[in-house]
Amino acid sequence: MPVSTLGQRGPTEHHRREQIIEQANRHFRLYGYRKTSVASLAKSIGVSSAYLYRFFDSKQAIGQAICHSVLHGMHQQLQQIVDSDLPPIERLRHFIETACQLSLELFLQEGRMQEVVIEALQNNWPTVDQHRQDLLAQITALVRAGRESGDFERRTPLDEVVQGILFALTACLHPVLLEIHPAEKTRQGLLVVTPLILRSLMP
Amino acid sequence: MPVSTLGQRGPTEHHRREQIIEQANRHFRLYGYRKTSVASLAKSIGVSSAYLYRFFDSKQAIGQAICHSVLHGMHQQLQQIVDSDLPPIERLRHFIETACQLSLELFLQEGRMQEVVIEALQNNWPTVDQHRQDLLAQITALVRAGRESGDFERRTPLDEVVQGILFALTACLHPVLLEIHPAEKTRQGLLVVTPLILRSLMP
Numbered sequence A, B: 001m002p003v004s005t006l007g008q009r010g011p012t013e014h015h016r017r018e019q020i021i022e023q024a025n026r027h028f029r030l031y032g033y034r035k036t037s038v039a040s041l042a043k044s045i046g047v048s049s050a051y052l053y054r055f056f057d058s059k060q061a062i063g064q065a066i067c068h069s070v071l072h073g074m075h076q077q078l079q080q081i082v083d084s085d086l087p088p089i090e091r092l093r094h095f096i097e098t099a100c101q102l103s104l105e106l107f108l109q110e111g112r113m114q115e116v117v118i119e120a121l122q123n124n125w126p127t128v129d130q131h132r133q134d135l136l137a138q139i140t141a142l143v144r145a146g147r148e149s150g151d152f153e154r155r156t157p158l159d160e161v162v163q164g165i166l167f168a169l170t171a172c173l174h175p176v177l178l179e180i181h182p183a184e185k186t187r188q189g190l191l192v193v194t195p196l197i198l199r200s201l202m203p
Helices: A014-031 A038-045 A049-055 A059-082 A088-107 A115-122 A126-148 A158-168 A175-180 A183-200 B014-031 B038-045 B049-055 B059-082 B088-107 B115-122 B126-148 B158-168 B175-180 B183-200
Strands: none
Touching: A014 A038, A014 A049, A014 A059, A014 A115, A038 A049, A038 A059, A059 A088, A059 A115, A059 A126, A088 A126, A088 A175, A088 A183, A115 A126, A115 A175, A126 A158, A158 A183, A158 B158, A158 B183, A175 A183, A175 B175, A183 B158, A183 B183, B014 B038, B014 B049, B014 B059, B014 B115, B038 B049, B038 B059, B059 B088, B059 B115, B059 B126, B088 B126, B088 B175, B088 B183, B115 B126, B115 B175, B126 B158, B158 B183, B175 B183
């Protein structure tokens, strides 16, 4: 996944920048994204606003960097499953379960959507579409592996299969629905939709 | 579907009651559900509040009656498909497409969720769960027909199959997601998830 540099500036003090993202994320989770100004964020982190502006040119740039960082972490964890040597059927099953579990953990806090996630969805930040593209690429790799091993059917166009799987998983992955439904209901849905997807892939 | 009588009272002037529900629905669509009082609704319909209270004991009772009426109409249209003599595969395909199309028409108005729908979802009105149960019953009938004709597999428990289908269709049927996504995106999703569901049913 390419590192987004939108609205970011200044020296390539990579480590310091990562620290700021982490501290800002913690601050936003505690005090909310909307009500926080760059000045109060800088104060809470213990740096000057000028110092923050060396790394990010606006609060939104910080918010986008947090989204990017959180989603990048999710995709790295999922990529370990994609690259694992589990049999293709088990690999896909494990991928779906983990993607749902991580979405619940990362997008919700005490059952409520994080403000930075709401902001990203409402304003259609590039990270939202990137997240979708990354999931599609990973599902493509998983389906392709199952086709090569002979575990999955090969008649349907690969692209259609992959888009269909992601669409069928909407209720397990979309922050808005994860917030509306109790986590227990989401997990029950996962238990019936995952085998449905696997049956649809049978040769 | 049993007619809900929750919070409804008075004479069984069935036809007049249906008229009031229809007029109230039109009024709420134009002026919003939340801002309307029973008094202003009565005035707009051209009756007294006392007359309205002969049929419904609160604004919420009117709202619930509207939801019931609208969803009952949807399920009657869908039931015609369930009862049709289309081949089972085509019958299920036609059912899914129609359910999505009707949901777009009934829950959204100019792309925005109707206030009475928001009210129903937020307060978990019995109509919401009833809607789900009705869809499950109709999908059960469709899958059962395909099993009897030998078109669909019979190994997976019927209940699991039906729950899985409804869960996979969440992005086509849930008012909150229908509102977030452009209708075009929903229809594209429908084009890939419907064949996926049909593939999952193959013997």
